[in-house]
Each structure stands twice: as C-alpha cells, then as structure tokens.
Amino acid sequence: MVEQYTYLKPLGLYIHVPFCLKKCCYCDFTSYPYSEAAAGVYLDALFKEIELYSQGLPGWDKALASIFIGGGTPTCLPSRSLTAVLDRLSEVFSLLPGCEVTIEANPGTVDRQALIELRKGGVNRLSLGIQAFQDQLLSMLGRIHTAAEAVETTRAARMAGFEDLNLDFIFGIPGQTLADWQETLSLAASLEPEHIAVYGLQLEAGTPLENLVSRGKIQPCSEDLELFLYQTAIQYLSGQGYVHYEISNFARPGRESIHNLGYWLNRYYLGLGPAAHSYLPCGRYANESTLEGYAGRLAQGELPVSTTEAGTVRTEMAETMFLGLRLISGVDLTAFYQRFGRRVEDVYRLEITRLLKAGFVEFANGRLRLTAAGLPLANEVFIEFL
C-alpha cells in the first residue's frame, strides 16, 4: 500500500474545525467552545476560502487523494453543514477515484442519525478519539465521554455503514497502569477497527495537565513505564493482525491512512480553516490562527495566510528524512533520488554511518529504516538529518 503513494501527486486536503464542546486538559490545538454564532462565522469564512481556491492552486492541480476533517471536534457542527462543505469541495476540487474522506469525531458528540448523514454525505472513514477505556483516566484527561459511550459510538458507526474506522488511544496518562493499558488494547481489538493509533501522552506547555504536573500536583508516568506500554501495544496489536506501519499507527493490511501517509511521504497538502497548515510547491504556510483573524482576512477577500516559509532543498531533504523515517518501512531510497537527484547515502554519509554504528537505523529492501532499538529514540535519529 505504501508503495503506490511514493509519488508526490496528488494532493491531500485538510480542514480544521476549531470547536469543541469542552477542551481537553492535554490539548494545545486551536479550539473554541462551540456556539451557533461562532460556527456561522466559521462556515461563512470557510466557504469563502474554498471559493478563493476555485481559480486554481499556486503551482499545482486540484486532484485530491484525500480529505481529512479534523479539529477540534468537527462533529460539533451539524452534519448538514459538514456535508455541504464536502459538496462544495467536490465541485471546486476534483476527488480522485477512491478518495479517502475522513472525519474526526468524539464519542458523545455524534449520534447514529448524524453518523448516517455523514456517511451518506460522502465521508468514508471515521476517526474516533476514544483515548482510554477507564473512566477515571478519561476524566483525568478532561474528556466529556465515558468508556461505555465510546463503545456505543463505535457500534453506531458500524451501523451507519462506516467500513473504515480508526480508534485513537493514549498511553502514559498519569495514573495509568499496565493492566489499564492491556484492558484498553484488548477492548480496542475486540471492536475490530481497521486502524488503531496509539499516542504517548505529550505534556504540552501551557495546558492544564502540564500545569498540574509541573506544580507537582500529579505524578507523571515514568519513562520506563511509558516505554513498556508502547512496546506492549506493538506486541499485542501485531499479534491481533494489525500492521505497525508508523511510529504511532497500526492498520489492517491495505487500510493505512492515505491522508496521513501523505504527510509522512512529505507530499503536498492544502489546509483550510483557522490555524491550518499547507505545503505546496511555493513553500509551507500557515493560516491565521484565531477565528477572528481568519474570518477577518477572508471578509476582505484575501487568503488568510499569516506566515510562510519558502524552505530550501536542504530543509526539504531533512523533512523527507525525518517524516519518512516515521514509517516502519522507512525512507524509499529510489524515491528520494527521484525527488532530489541525490542519493540519501551521499547527502547524509556521516550521519548514517554514525547511526548504523549505534544500531538505530538499517538498510532493508531499498529503504533506510529505524531498527527496533531506534524506534523509541526516533527523535535522536531525526536530529541527525537537520
């Protein structure tokens, strides 16, 4: 599956929906409490932004391989608004056959009816943020749902006709035990999703959870336990028939996330909505991060871009390496050569020699990949390529 996406075209499209019913304690993404009025402002602006791209994209064509509606909690918005956005997108851009259309949802924000409408409206993949199956851990994270509600939503999604389902989980939550995590993994597998993502909890500066930890109010998960939980997940999910294809991602064969593969293969993508990021031949750029700024720029008929970074070939190579090495299969050496006209082994000769010697990377099947030892220390490997 990975093989057929090693070319740069086509494009992935990301839409950021900056609303949540309540922000989680560990989250530092742009998100506002949902209100109908704010949603109105947002949707208005989003349609304007889509219109601005109807004339074409700078230096690229508009064929889409994937659409990903993320947030925030996209399903805060009424289903009909979301499907209206998709309808407009399919008119302005062209959706390639088999285009993956994902929406993120949180248990407790969608009912069966909404899920049916979304499925009918063209969404073919659902990504549910379940995080844990222990209510006390969910409340530690500031989630608004219970474990039971999560199971219920998963079942509702199946009944609504979603055949491509991803479940997100978090390990390394303060207070989480090995037994908790094993329970979560086995319950997850029993729901038989096509795709599972497991993230180590990252304490982002400024979030309420990080604040509690840094003031010593709660004890963070130890590094040793976190590593053990991670290895437990790899072992268990592999045994359940899931392919570990990226540092944090597992899928049934052929069910890897097309949209996210685009990021890891360092392909181009267009981001719509406040704080969304884009990567196009002209460089990387970011939209205005506040809803007000975003809507304001669009009201004046301008693209809501706030920062751009032209990027050098050197940066592009570094990014191709550190993103590509996130894939368990590693960086395709031929694809790198085709893209840059230079061989990975020549560009990073010293670095690779060092890493090979340390046993953190290896060459296999025409690729350079992390070894089992390199996997939990991926950042230490990545910085060599910067």
Added chain:
Amino acid sequence: MEWEKKDSIRNFCIIAHIDHGKSTLADRLLEYTGALSGREMTNQVLDQMDLERERGITIKMQAVRLNYRARDGREYQLNLIDTPGHVDFSYEVSRSLAACEGALLVVDASQGIEAQTLANIYLALEHNLEIILIINKIDLPSAEPERVKQEIEDVIGLDTAGAVLASAKSGTGVEDILEQIVVKVPPPGGQVEAPLKALIFDSHYDSYKGVIAYIRVVEGTVVNGMKIKMMATGEEFEVNEVGIFRPSLTSIGALRTGEVGFIAASIKNVKDCQVGDTVTDAQCPAAASLPGYRKATPMVYCGLYPADNIQYEDLREAMVKLNLNDASLIYEPETSEALGFGFRCGFLGLLHMEIVQERLEREYGLNLITTAPNVVYRVTITTGEIIEIENPSKLPPSGMIELIEEPYVKAIIMCPKDYVGPVMELCQERRGNFTNMEYMSASRVILTYNLPLSEIIFDFFDQLKSRSRGYASLDYELLGYKQSNLVKLDIMIAGEVLDALSVIIHQDNAYYRGRLLVDKLRKLIPRQLFEIPIQASIGNRVIARETVKAIRKNVLAKCYGGDITRKRKLLEKQKEGKKRMKQVGSVEIPQEAFMAVLGIEGK
C-alpha cells in the same frame, strides 16, 4: 630655574574599600571642577567599561586632570588617579600610589574600617603619601561619623581632627575636600632642568596609535617629537603625541615635571612599554631609573577553552588584545585531552578571572569553557628537583612525589563580634591556622588567620559573606609556601579520566569532596543514549561512583495535522542543546560541568 607652575600641581588618588563610594566621589570632583558638563556626566564616569558600571566596581585605574580655583584665588592643576578597590587589584593600587603625593582615604560612615581600608592605608603610608580622611555617606540614617572616627584613631592611629564629613552622593563636603588637597598634599618635587624621568604607571592599547603609556613626569620634560628611551628594555621611540586626561585623551604637546598625562610613540609591542619602567630622553638619558614595581604574581590559574574548537584562533587573538590592556593577565597554550586546545591563564584573583572570562565572551563574542581555578603547587620530586604545577592534571604520579607545598596567605578578616564564631568556624573548616584576634572597637573584631590560598578560591568569600550576613570583609596577602598532605582527585566519566576536572585537594577532604562532586556531575550531565558511569578516584582507587541513566524514550508521538515546521523546530531545538555541549569521547558534557568543582560546599 623651577618651572613656575609646578607649585600649583597636586597629584592624588582615592583609596577605599569596595562600595565605600570612591567612584561617586570621583564623579563629584569632576563635576565640581567643571571637567565635565552635566550633559556629559554619567554615573561613575571613570568606570568606562560596561562591566564596571554593571557591577559597580572599578577594575581598571583611570586618570583625569581637574582645574580648580582655590579659596586663595590661585588656579591649581589636580591630577586624580582612580584605583580599583577589590583585593585582587591591590597591585594596581600600589602602582597609582607611586605616581601621587597624596591620597583621599574614603571610609563609609556606617560601615567604618574594612579589611581593604586597612590594606590600602598601609600601602599609602609605605609610599609616604599625605592622607586626607573622608568620612563618606554621612547623610545615611545609619551614619555614625564619631564612632568611625574613633575606630580610625584606635586602629590606625590616624589623627581624625581634619576629617571631612562628606556625602559624595549629594555633593556635601566636596569643596572642603578640594581645599584640603590644595593645602595638605605637597606639590611634586623634581628638577625641571634634569634629564627626563617619567614613570609608566599604566598603559592601554589603541589600534591606531599603538601603546598609550600613562606617565607621571618625575623630572624634566617630555615634548612632542622627542626621542625617548625605555630604561628597562633600552628600546627607543619618537614621541608623536603628548597629552592629558580630561578625562578623554587631549593633546597638549608637552608634559613637565610633576605632571600626569600620556604619551604615544607608535609603540607596537606592549613588551616595549612595561608598566613600572622609566621613560627618559634618548639623547640625554637619566643616570638611574626610578624604582619600579614588583611584578604582579598570578595567584590563581585556570584553563580557558573555546566551547567550539573552531574558535581557538579567535581566542588566541582575543587573549593577545586583552593582554595589551591588562598586563597582569598571564597565559600560555595548553592542550587538554578532554577540551582540546586552549590556554592556561594566571590571574590576580577570582574576580580578575571572572572579569577576564566575561570580557572575552562579551567583547570578543567567544563561547568559553572555564575549568575550576587552582593555585600553583610546588612539588619536590624524588630526584630532588622542584617543579611548579599550574595544572592539577600535570601532577606527577604519587610514587614520584617527595612532597607537595601549597601557597598560604595571611588573611585579615574584620567583622562584628557577634559573627566571630561562624567566621572562625569557616576558617577552621578551610584548614586555617588562627594567629590573632583584636578588638577594633567594643563591637568589631579583627581576626588574623593563615589559610591555604586554595581554600580561599573555593568560594570562601561568598561563605564569609553569608555566615556574617554580609558584615565581614576580607583582605589577604601571600605568605609563602608550606608543605601539605595533598592528593590529586581525578574524575572518570564513562571510564575515562577527564583531565580538565582533576583537582588537587587535602587528603582529609578528598572523600567528602569526591562524593559531592560526583553527585553534582550526575545532576549536570544530561541523560544520553547510553548509561554513563561517573567516578571519583585517587590514584587507582575509586572513592565515589554515580550513574547517569540512559535515555530510553525520545519520540514525538503525534506527527500530523500538518504543522511540520513546528515539529522541525522542536527537533532543531534539541539539536541546538547538544551543540552547546562539549563532546568528550562519546559523552556530551555541558559547560557548567567543568565548573562543578566550585560551589560543592553546600551541605
């Protein structure tokens, strides 16, 4: 014939304990005599370095000429030489004293006599200077001028009847001070017709003019275009600029007997213009040179290394340039297995060391690693030969050592009697030998101890201040060498001796210090991809051990949502952190680790 103006010259300096208001008083004198307009006035005019102003200390002496019309109606030329107050720089003080006939002794009206007040007074008396006593800061609520006067009479035996009560801050007493200078300080002696004899009391390097020599003309005259000769080196030069300090350098064409000023003579090499040398007329040389100064002896040594080896050449150039303006700095190239190429440098004291390091970093944009300071040890080896060890890692193996001697100082500590206990305790801990205790007044005491210099450079001063709540003051002078039971403590990181961390310490402290040091290093060295054992050893015997655990996990869990730039910046930050460390073998060691030997006293 006597030069008619000579009688109206007064050369004087200001001496004081640090913080007693010396630089502020200098400011007032400049202001009062109109040497500077209010607009040009900044605080502490004579402290020109940013560092001096920030720290509120004088590092480098400065000179300035003031014109003053006295109450007798005559116009006087006053040459003021500002001096550093810190014990490290007493060498500079003695240089400026030699160029003067009088000294203003500034004593804080609430603090009274401090250790350096005493040291400076003795220096001034040695030079037969007329002392004008100034009780400063009398406007402070805590001022007790009468008590301080009594103290001065009791301790120094100086008549305080004519003491000026002043406040340099508000300007009170400034006119009285100027009058006393005119009345009490004798005019310079010396023959105007005699062959030129001028004392070089300081110098600085100017990239256009070469070395600028600060001189006091003792006899004769120096004029523009004159051929001069340096009496110590025999080198000859043609003077191309003669001038005075106003306080900026101002050309005047000639300096006559008794005057203070500068000369420039396209002197490219600082060695040709040694401070303390005598300048004479090349055509008509003086018979004998003036008494020079004893050369400054470095008391403290440390290694200075560029954090990045690429900067070695830059560091070398910076040392050469800094040395031009700071002759007391001594340096020679040195190689460390751990740190690569660098220099072993000798300093007058710890403050001097800190200042040199800071100036190199600030003024020359260098990123330096400083090793812990040490004194010079004198080692007699089994062949009977005596060698001097300026770098602990160079100590011969114990089998070759007959005995080791270390420098001792006579330390004079003044403190309120309530703090005598804690201060004595500190001195005992630092291997001090008590020699004397005297009451300066009913409430203040002078303690005299013989202490190993090496103990003083291990944050003794900070400890003294903290144990006496800031009330104790310290001055010390070198006594000589004394045999001690010393050993070399080595630090091994990942099995390799890190030469830059070796220290020579007293046997009795070795275990304790070894344990503290290893523990401190464990906290300073960041976790790396493998386990790092840290050991302290004496000879082949390991006396302490700690381990820095390996990093087991370092991975960004989530990498989508498209903000790749932010991910990259996070990674770049991690990489940047590594760059600031020194790679020693396979281990990355942060710069602070090399100073870890200091400040391990905290119990």
